[in-house]
Amino acid sequence: MISAQMKRTALSATLLMAAAMPAYAHVGAGTTSSFAAGFMHPLSGLDHMTVMVAVGLWAAQKGGKAMSAWPAAFVGVMLAGGALGMLHVPLPFVEPGILASVVALGLFVALAVDLPVTAGVAIIGVFALFHGHAHGTEVPENAAGLEYMAGFAVATALLHAAGLGLGRRFRVLMQAAGAACTAIGLGLVLGAV
Structure with missing residues (x-):
């Protein structure tokens, strides 16, 4: 049975995704033809950093198998999404999905949402697909694109490892960090950040 808190969280994330404006943080944003450019890109935007750290925080909060499964799911599905983007396979709602990921993952941490590991993998995988696709569409279809990815x-x-480390070391601040992630996501949705 799904708790009332989980239903409210899911409804809020769905409404935010439906109302989200594009972040314009992806297509055409900087060079996409080297390993160094790919490495620096997640460090260059709030949407990237907050989501990736939030995955680590949420995994640390859950503990156990989630600490390896959730970050691995994000990276793996992100790369699959990147391949789809490089192949120009259309995916609807990419930008709203990215913004929703910031808000939803922040809420999951802030509210200490406790889901089975497999459910977390599925949710994180959907969000990772959007992030990967956005970046895959901007990279060249050659070895330089693969280096970027x-x-x-x-x-x-x-960044996932940083979230894990912070979550394990500063457990008392974890929910506040989730709330901050949610606030950043709402700011992105509203165009205030």
Whole structure:
């Protein structure tokens, strides 16, 4: 049975995704032809950093298998989404999905939403698909594009690790960090950030 809190969280995330304006943080944003450019890209925007750290925080909050499964799911599905983007396979709602990921993952941490590991993998995978697709559409269809995605994957994994480390070391601040992530996401949705 799904709790009332989880229903409210899911409804809020759905409404925010439907109302979201594009972040314009992806297509055409900087060079996309090297490992270094790919590595630096997740460090260059609030949407990237907050989501990737939030995945680590949420995994630390859950503990156990989630600490490896959730970050691995994000990186793996993000790369699959990147491949789809590089192949120009259309995916609807990419920008709203990215913005919704910032808000939803922040809420999951702030509200200490406790889901089974497999449910977390599924949710994180959907969000990772949007992030990966957005970046895949902007990279060239050659080895330089693959280098860019490799750099992006490494930086993403490091941000997940930072979230895990922060979550394990500063458990008392975890929910406040989730609330901050949610606030950043709402600011992006409303165009205030």
